[in-house]
Amino acid sequence: MPRIIGYNLSHDSSICLVDRGQIRAAAALERSCRIKRGVVPAHAYAAAMARLTREVLHGEQLSPDDIDYWIATSTESRDQQDEDQLADTLGLIVPAARRLALPHPAHHLAHGAAAFYTSEFEQASALVIDAYGSRYGAGRERETGFAFRLGEVPEVVQRNERDHGRIAGRLREDGTIGLPEQLSGIGEIYRVITLALGFFEAGTYDDAGKTMGLAPFGKRLSSENLFIEVTPSGLKFDRAAESLVNLGFASRDAAGLRLVPRPSSAPLQDEHRDLAAQVQAEFEDACLYLVRDLVGRTNLRSLVLSGGCFLNSVLNARLLREAPIDRLFVFPAATDDGNAAGAALYAHHNLIPADAGRGPLRPAPRLRHVYLGPPRLTGRDVPALARQWGLEPIEHPSMAAAASVAARAIAEGEIVGWFDDRGELGPRALGARSILCHPGITGMKDLLNRKVKYRETFRPFAGAVLAEQADKWFEMATADSPFMLQVWPVAQHARSQITEIVHVDGTCRIQTVAADLPGTFRTLLEAFDRLTGLPVLLNTSFNLRGMPIVERPEEALDCLYGCRLDRVFLGTVEVPAPDFGSLKPVAVAVAGPWIDGGAAAMLRNADGQRSLTAVARADRADVEEIIDAALELRRRGLLRWRGMPVLAPPSLPLPQYEAQTPGE
Numbered sequence: 001m002p003r004i005i006g007y008n009l010s011h012d013s014s015i016c017l018v019d020r021g022q023i024r025a026a027a028a029l030e031r032s033c034r035i036k037r038g039v040v041p042a043h044a045y046a047a048a049m050a051r052l053t054r055e056v057l058h059g060e061q062l063s064p065d066d067i068d069y070w071i072a073t074s075t076e077s078r079d080q081q082d083e084d085q086l087a088d089t090l091g092l093i094v095p096a097a098r099r100l101a102l103p104h105p106a107h108h109l110a111h112g113a114a115a116f117y118t119s120e121f122e123q124a125s126a127l128v129i130d131a132y133g134s135r136y137g138a139g140r141e142r143e144t145g146f147a148f149r150l151g152e153v154p155e156v157v158q159r160n161e162r163d164h165g166r167i168a169g170r171l172r173e174d175g176t177i178g179l180p181e182q183l184s185g186i187g188e189i190y191r192v193i194t195l196a197l198g199f200f201e202a203g204t205y206d207d208a209g210k211t212m213g214l215a216p217f218g219k220r221l222s223s224e225n226l227f228i229e230v231t232p233s234g235l236k237f238d239r240a241a242e243s244l245v246n247l248g249f250a251s252r253d254a255a256g257l258r259l260v261p262r263p264s265s266a267p268l269q270d271e272h273r274d275l276a277a278q279v280q281a282e283f284e285d286a287c288l289y290l291v292r293d294l295v296g297r298t299n300l301r302s303l304v305l306s307g308g309c310f311l312n313s314v315l316n317a318r319l320l321r322e323a324p325i326d327r328l329f330v331f332p333a334a335t336d337d338g339n340a341a342g343a344a345l346y347a348h349h350n351l352i353p354a355d356a357g358r359g360p361l362r363p364a365p366r367l368r369h370v371y372l373g374p375p376r377l378t379g380r381d382v383p384a385l386a387r388q389w390g391l392e393p394i395e396h397p398s399m400a401a402a403a404s405v406a407a408r409a410i411a412e413g414e415i416v417g418w419f420d421d422r423g424e425l426g427p428r429a430l431g432a433r434s435i436l437c438h439p440g441i442t443g444m445k446d447l448l449n450r451k452v453k454y455r456e457t458f459r460p461f462a463g464a465v466l467a468e469q470a471d472k473w474f475e476m477a478t479a480d481s482p483f484m485l486q487v488w489p490v491a492q493h494a495r496s497q498i499t500e501i502v503h504v505d506g507t508c509r510i511q512t513v514a515a516d517l518p519g520t521f522r523t524l525l526e527a528f529d530r531l532t533g534l535p536v537l538l539n540t541s542f543n544l545r546g547m548p549i550v551e552r553p554e555e556a557l558d559c560l561y562g563c564r565l566d567r568v569f570l571g572t573v574e575v576p577a578p579d580f581g582s583l584k585p586v587a588v589a590v591a592g593p594w595i596d597g598g599a600a601a602m603l604r605n606a607d608g609q610r611s612l613t614a615v616a617r618a619d620r621a622d623v624e625e626i627i628d629a630a631l632e633l634r635r636r637g638l639l640r641w642r643g644m645p646v647l648a649p650p651s652l653p654l655p656q657y658e659a660q661t662p663g664e
Contacts, residue, residue, distance in 0.1 A: 002352055003062070004100075005053070006344025007072035008110070009086055010132075011205070012336035013038040013049060014425075015056050016372075017067075018344035022364045023118065025056050026372040026425040028337040031551040034649040037205050038337075044652035051650070059374035059422075064094075069352065071100040073110045073343045075336065078135045080104045100347045107134035108144040108307070109154065110342030111331070115304035116148040117345040119329035120366035123149040125157075125300045127291060130307035131187035131206070132167060132336075139163055142185040143235075145294035148304070151361050153350055157297045158290070160185070160235070169195050169204050169259065177204060177259040179250060183240040186286050187309050189227045192240075193279040196249040197272055198262035201546065212312050213459045215280035216505035218273030221247070228282040230289045247275065268458070284315050291323045306331040306338060311427065313487045313509050320477050320486070332370050332483035333426035341425075368482065371432050371519050373423035376552050382573040389557045389645055394574040399520050400527070402572045406436075407527035409567060410537065413441050415452055417542050417568035419556050420519045423549070428484045429541035430511060431464065431521025433549045435565070439463060439498040439538040448538070451564040451628065454545040454635060460509065463501040466525055466535040467512040473498070473536060480512040484539075501538050511539060520571070544635060558647040562634055580627045581613035584642040585634075599638070602629045608642040 001020040008014045016026040029038030032052045040048045057063060072086035083101045102109060112126040126146040133141030145158030162184045169192055172178040183189060194206040197214070201207055226243040229236040241257060244250035250259050262272055287309065295301060303325045310316060311334050320328055331338050349361060386393040396402040406416055420432040429435075435452060437444050449457050462484050465473055470480070475489040487507045490498065501508045513522050529535040542556065543549045544563055550556045553570050560568050560577055567576045585606035605615045612630055616623035633639045640646055 002068040002348065002356060003066060004069045004071065004344040004347050004352075005067050006340040006342070006347065007049070007070075007086070008074070008336050008339040008343070009049070009072050010075040010336060011037045011039055013045075014333075014337040014340040015049070015052055016340035016344050017056060017060060017062075018341070018348055021117075021345070021348050021361075023341055023345075023367065023372060025060050025374070026333075026341055026370075027052060027056055027374060027423070028425065030548045031373065031423060032650065033652070034548055034555075036201055036546070036548055039205075040652060041655070043655045047653050055374045067098070068356075069098050069100050069347055070094045071102065071343045071347045071351070073102050073106045073339050075107050075132050075134055077104060077106060100351045102343055102346060105134035105136040105141055106343070107132075107339065108141045109146075110339040110346060111306035111334075112144070112146045112148065112154060112304070112342070113346035113349075114333070114338045114342030115306040115329060115331035116154075117349060117364065118331060118341070118367035119302075119304045120363050121148075121302045121304065121327065121329065122363055123147075123300055124302040124304045124329075125294050125298045126154070126304045126306075127294055128305075128307040129187050129287065129290070129309040130336075131185070131191040131309075133162075136161060140167075142187070143290055145290065145297070147298040147300060150349075150363060158294055162188070168192050169206070171204055172255060172258065174255070177261065178255070179241065179244075179257040179259055181241055181257055183227075183237050185237070186228060186235070186283060186290075187307070189237065189240055190279060190283050190309065192244070192259070193227070193275060196244065196259055196261050197276060198264045198266070200261075208308070209311065210456065210459065211276045212280060212314055213503075214268070214273055214276040215314075216277070216503060216507075217458060218270065218275070218277035220281055221274045221278045225282050225285075227279060228286045230285055235286055235289065247271075249275070280314065283309075283312070284318050287315055288319065288322060291319060291325070295324050301326040303327070304329045304331070306334045306342070308335045310334045311485070313485050314507075317477070317486045317488055328478070329366070330483070330485045332367070332428065332485065334485075335427060338426065368514070369517055369519070370425040370430065370483070371420065371422045372425045373551070375421045376423065377419075377421040377571045380553060382553055382570050385553055386557065386573065386575045389561070390643070391557065391560070391575050391578060394576070396572045396574060399523050399572055402569055402574060403520065403524040403527040405574060406524055406569050407531050410436060410438050410528060411532050413438060413444070414566035415444075415448060415564065417556055417559065417565055418521065418524065419542065419550070419553065419568060419570045420521065421571065422519070423551055426483070428511075429539065429549055430482075430484065431513065431517075431524075431539065432519055433542040433551070434521070435540050435542050436524075437500075437538050439501045439536050440534065442499060444538065445500040447564070448540065451631075452544075453540065454563070454632070460503040461501050461538050461540050462509040462511055463498065464511040464513055464521070464525060464537045464539040466529060467514045469535040470510065470512045474508065474510055476510070480514065481510045482512055482514065482517075484509055484511045486510060497534065498536050501536070554645075554647055561641060561644060563631060580631075581623055582611050583644070584608055584611050585615075585630050585639045586642045587639050589638045599629065599633055602626070602633055603638060606630070606633075606639045
């Protein structure tokens with residue numbers, strides 16, 4: 001049976017190994033290189049992807065010679081020739097007979113393939129909506145609907161395109177964010193509004209989940225649609241740009257239309273909350289319209305979804321309630337990192353001849369988990385690593401014993417990191433790289449946002465629940481939600497018991513944890529249920545604001561030194577937090593006008609000679625406040641701890657030559 005390596009070679013670059021038609025291993029570049037969205041410099045990209053390939057293959061005890069076929073996809077392929085050349089971009093020496101190419105345009109096709117071929121459906125409607133799409137002729141894909149049937153080439157049923165080969169929201173030379181005069185597409189509209197709200201990272205990559213989380217705090221600006229009009233002849237976006245101008249979120253200058261976003265440091269006002277509510281409502285209506293139209297065209301009432309728009313878990317729940325469908329499956333890595341899987345799965349089902357050992361095509365079992373990353377604890381001496389970091393580990397005899405201790409700590413109000421061997425594919429932490437705490441102790445949500453995650457206070461947290469008890473705690477219209485891709489109301493009687501995961505509108509984003517889930521998370525959840533009678537934990541990703549989810553145990557320990565986590569569990573090894581008062585801070589940067597007075601004073605005191613307790617005594621300050629100030633400066637990269645390891649990201653090649661200006 002053939003083994004296939006698939007790649008996504010654009011932002012959110014990734015690799016996936018498909019073996020016998022099923023995903024065996026997969027990982028995103030950002031987890032390996034520690035750069036958000038995997039946007040490494042162009043000169044280092046091939047080396048970074050080659051290292052990721054080695055890590056995934058080594059974790060499966062394979063070499064490149066064991067791979068039968070290689071295939072890649074990218075948002076930036078212009079035509080079929082570009083698709084044919086993608087395998088070469090990694091510098092891999094792959095014989096022509098083992099290179100496969102997706103038909104162009106391939107980006108949305110890969111999204112749809114990832115969802116369908118992991119859904120267990122024999123036939124389904126597939127809808128793909130994102131903010132980018134493939135380059136296609138003079139424009140880009142916008143929204144695409146397919147009819148998938150096992151054993152047949154997918155049929156394009158809907159294809160909407162942008163009329164220009166551009167991406168809204170790019171930085172202009174003057175540092176402002178440019179917009180085209182005509183905005184176009186559901187995903188593009190949601191992205192632009194997200195940027196207008198000030199929610200972006202790594203340049204102008206939008207953080208759309210914040211817009212979804214903010215929307216319930218507001219109300220629509222207008223009963224009329226301002227950005228997306230649903231008409232009998234389709235979706236129209238004619239009013240979008242002018243609406244942004246009228247609302248003060250865009251303006252025109254000599255270079256054209258530009259966005260006027262809320263500064264990220266400015267407080268949120270009612271106008272921001274209401275704008276989020278407006279775009280969320282219009283977005284949901286538009287997606288529901290497309291689903292109804294697609295199912296009407298295909299007459300296939302099983303629906304699969306992919307593309308970044310379907311990480312909107314509020315939308316997904318609404319589709320389950322209102323769309324004319326019998327079954328729904330959303331691919332958990334719905335953003336572009338999932339397209340490595342889509343490319344490889346499409347190849348298995350459509351590009352490999354039957355006589356190449358593929359065997360008869362049949363539906364694979366539904367994807368039940370995404371613990372697909374390279375093993376990160378296997379073969380590591382974790383206790384020795386903890387001691388290198390100046391920490392004293394506690395070794396437990398079994399995962400059951402470790403889970404029992406962790407459950408007790410959480411029940412007593414501690415915040416713990418939970419790190420399993422293989423990390424998740426996709427943006428959700430599902431128990432392999434999670435920060436966990438009690439869902440019902442008042443104040444835990446605020447403490448977690450303020451002193452651990454360092455993120456906005458309005459943002460909600462998800463709840464992980466034993467699958468067989470989910471219906472007692474949440475009003476779900478579906479049997480399960482294993483990938484945190486649905487939001488449902490919290491049962492009225494339960495809201496007082498799990499206050500910290502109840503959003504302002506009485507809902508919660510839910511992860512159901514099945515009895516057959518591999519890994520260790522289920523063991524912990526069961527231990528917490530036995531101890532407290534609560535089969536629910538607050539679950540959020542194991543990272544701090546602005547950083548990728550931790551991938552290696554060193555990164556987990558670095559987080560332990562960088563926030564108010566109480567302890568971390570790395571498999572069976574428990575590592576308590578350091579005594580912050582005894583740590584000696586060392587300034588990495590000198591105080592300047594860009595650093596406020598309190599932070600500047602902290603940096604002046606960070607001489608590497610005095611502990612934080614000594615600094616607090618000298619200043620007659622509260623030691624806990626001094627610790628919090630130092631942790632914030634460390635998060636910003638302005639100080640470090642004397643004598644403690646400094647976590648460096650994986651090294652990347654340096655550019656061989658500096659750019660020369662003309663005439664030099």
